[in-house]
Amino acid sequence: MATAVPKTMKGVLIEKTGGVEVLDYRTDLPVPTPKEGEILVKNDFIGINFIDTYYRSGLYPSPKPEILGREGEGTVIATGSGNLHNLKVGDRVVYMGTGAYAEYTATPSAKAHIVPAALEPGIAAAALLQGLTALTLIREAYAVQKDDWVLVHAAAGGVGLWLCQLLRVVGARTIGTASTEEKLELATKNGANVVINYKEEKDFVGKVKEITGGEGVKVVFDSTGKDQFENDLEVVARKGSVISYGNSSGPVPPFAISRLSAKNLKIMRPTLFHFIYTREEFEHWTGELFDFIIKDKLNTRIHGIYPLAEVARAHTDLEGRKTTGKLLLKP
Ligand code: NDP
Numbered sequence: 001m002a003t004a005v006p007k008t009m010k011g012v013l014i015e016k017t018g019g020v021e022v023l024d025y026r027t028d029l030p031v032p033t034p035k036e037g038e039i040l041v042k043n044d045f046i047g048i049n050f051i052d053t054y055y056r057s058g059l060y061p062s063p064k065p066e067i068l069g070r071e072g073e074g075t076v077i078a079t080g081s082g083n084l085h086n087l088k089v090g091d092r093v094v095y096m097g098t099g100a101y102a103e104y105t106a107t108p109s110a111k112a113h114i115v116p117a118a119l120e121p122g123i124a125a126a127a128l129l130q131g132l133t134a135l136t137l138i139r140e141a142y143a144v145q146k147d148d149w150v151l152v153h154a155a156a157g158g159v160g161l162w163l164c165q166l167l168r169v170v171g172a173r174t175i176g177t178a179s180t181e182e183k184l185e186l187a188t189k190n191g192a193n194v195v196i197n198y199k200e201e202k203d204f205v206g207k208v209k210e211i212t213g214g215e216g217v218k219v220v221f222d223s224t225g226k227d228q229f230e231n232d233l234e235v236v237a238r239k240g241s242v243i244s245y246g247n248s249s250g251p252v253p254p255f256a257i258s259r260l261s262a263k264n265l266k267i268m269r270p271t272l273f274h275f276i277y278t279r280e281e282f283e284h285w286t287g288e289l290f291d292f293i294i295k296d297k298l299n300t301r302i303h304g305i306y307p308l309a310e311v312a313r314a315h316t317d318l319e320g321r322k323t324t325g326k327l328l329l330k331p
Pocket of ligand 1: 048049050051129130133154155156157158159160177178179180183223224227245246247248249250270271272273318319320321322323324325
């Protein structure tokens with residue numbers, strides 16, 4: 001039975017870029033109308049991602065005013081016209097899109113997927129964007145092989161914990177980094193074979209070389225950006241790959257491409273969006289991710305579920321390095 005669609009909703013609007021003070025919780029925002037190919041989802045859970053802080057701060061440009069939020073989980077309550085990829089009113093879906101920090105989100109059906117019955121409420125929203133990032137990194141950015149030495153920075157973070165778990169499944173040897181003992185312990189529990197506190201280790205490069213028998217790692221997955229980039233170039237093996245996929249410490253400054261010839265290195269700066277660009281790609285990787293979670297019993301660590309009205313506290317915790325795993329919002 002169709003649910004009545006209200007005219008207004010609660011949501012978090014930002015009018016301009018800045019600190020957490022620009023996150024404006026409102027109770028009078030218009031409920032969006034789904035356009036062609038779109039579904040209207042009543043959100044039960046909204047995923048927070050570090051990228052939300054970049055759109056908030058202005059590191060990544062986006063039109064303002066804007067409702068932040070790239071993913072959510074909930075029920076389809078209305079649809080637009082055209083191809084809806086077999087989704088219909090009443091379906092429970094998880095999606096990637098924009099405007100998720102709200103009670104209702106109109107979002108492309110091409111990037112929505114039915115929530116598998118085996119998953120508890122909230123797990124799909126907690127897993128989708130960060131899990132897909134980790135999966136496409138180890139498959140597409142660099143196809144990790146069994147026994148490869150792999151370096152994962154921020155290994156207890158959202159994407160980091162997925163990387164550790166997936167790398168364990170494929171049989172790689174993972175070195176995980178993090179800033180506290182608790183985080184290192186968590187990375188180990190989730191599959192890191194060796195861990196290093198990158199805030200405290202004085203000879204980080206020497207340590208990684210020692211662990212890998214002098215050779216260095218086949219690939220570095222670096223979400224920190226600026227802080228670790230020079231180390232990455234040092235610890236990667238000859239013919240290895242540096243996959244720089246984030247900016248939690250700030251963007252990597254421009255560098256001379258000729259530096260790569262020192263070891264015939266490959267460097268990539270991927271974004272998930274271009275690995276799941278088509279409906280087919282989105283379905284392929286989402287199906288594989290949920291298979292991993294269900295069949296390999298991967299753990300979806302939820303750091304906390306924050307009321308939507310307390311979104312500023314959630315951003316403060318995430319940017320303040322206080323969190324492990326996923327942060328969710330509840331409308
Ligand atoms: P995380 O849960 O990993 O949180 C960020 C973590 O980064 C912190 O907990 C902290 O861990 C570490 N960190 C290192 N330096 C800093 C710093 N100066 N300030 C704050 N944190 C720091 O977040 P996500 O999993 O959501 O995202 C991780 C990264 O991956 C982000 O950079 C994000 O932009 C990127 N990303 C990129 C995607 C892409 O498509 N390219 C898709 C998804 C995410 P510790 O305390 O252990 O150092």
